[in-house]
Each structure stands twice: as structure tokens, then as C-alpha cells.
Amino acid sequence: MLVLNFYPEIQEKLTPERELFLINPLPRGITNGIAFSFVDLYPPLFVMLKALTPKHYGFREFNQIPWHNLYYRKDKLVAITCLTSSSAEAYKIAKEFRKQGSKVIMVGPYVTYLPDEALEYCDSVVIGEAEGVWREVIRDYEKGALKQKYMGEAKPEDYKAVHQELLNSLPEVIKNFLETTRSCKFNCYFCTIPSICGGRLIKKT
């Protein structure tokens, strides 16, 4: 289906009215590009957001592939996650999608630490875990009233929905997951993990 991205007129006829673009950009630089081409990881965020997005949405996924300008679309909801190494590429993509008339939400550790920087390029930032606020993001998007920042704790039913989505996923996706806890009870000064969930260790049941 990736090839259809190069034929927007055909693709638009085949897709539902509402679409969520899920983007995990490729880090810039030849060394990064080579290194990441050996890492075949499906982003957990894609599973989470698909689980918590209403069923009338279609999805298009861009997981660390070389970006092409033909992928930009207007009037879409776009969720972008990034690492520090891919943040420059993420910001470039976010800015262009907005210019085309789509709404861009950024999610993940990097923007959790730098939400105000991210808001120079996107419409909204999810700070911390996405599970607790994603349904609210969708509601606000459909009302045309997105807030700049979203932050909230996930409930057990949010995790349950994600687990169910995972169980329905392809084996290539499932094989990358084994998550029994999230965050960490230690607080090593160099590590970003504990502060993502407010220093709480979250057990998955």
C-alpha cells in the first residue's frame, strides 16, 4: 500500500473520510540512517494510538522510512513521535503538514521534555503517557478545538484497550513487545525514563 502514497488522487478515493497519519521519522545523517535500517522495531505508540482512536478512522503508517514530499496531505490528523536524533526531521515534517492544512500532534519523551519548543512546529503536544489523553485529543480535534498541551494519567481500561489491539496485531508487531511495567522507581540522573510517568512505577496486569 506504500506505493499508493505516490498516487494521492487514487489513494484519497480509497480511504475513509477521517485518517490518522502515524509517523516515526528516520533520524537524519548517513550513520543514523544505516544504523536504524538494521533496527526493525514497530513503535509502541502506533499500537497505542490505533487502540484508542475511533473505528471510523483509517490509518497510514510511516515507520522510519525515507521521507518523500508526496506523503504530505491536507485535512488529516497527524501524530508524530521522535527521539532526540530524529527531532529535526520530525519538526520539518510537522511544519509542512501544518502548512498543508493538517493538524499535528507530537507525542513521546523528547517533546515531553521540550513541549514549548515542539509547539513552534505542531498544534498540540502530549506530555507524558498518551493513553490517558488520546481520546480527549480526538474529541477536541473533531470539535476543532485542540488544546496546546495534553497531560493526564492513563486508566486501567486504556491499557486494556492497548493490550487488545496488540493481541489483534500481526506477529511482526507482537514480537517486539513485552511490557510488564512502565517507568522506573530509581532516578538515575542521566536517564529520561522515570520522569515520563512522574516517577511512578506502573505495573501492567
Ligand code: SF4
Ligand atoms: S537508568 Fe533509568 S531505567 Fe535504568 S535504573 Fe536508572 S532510572 Fe531506571
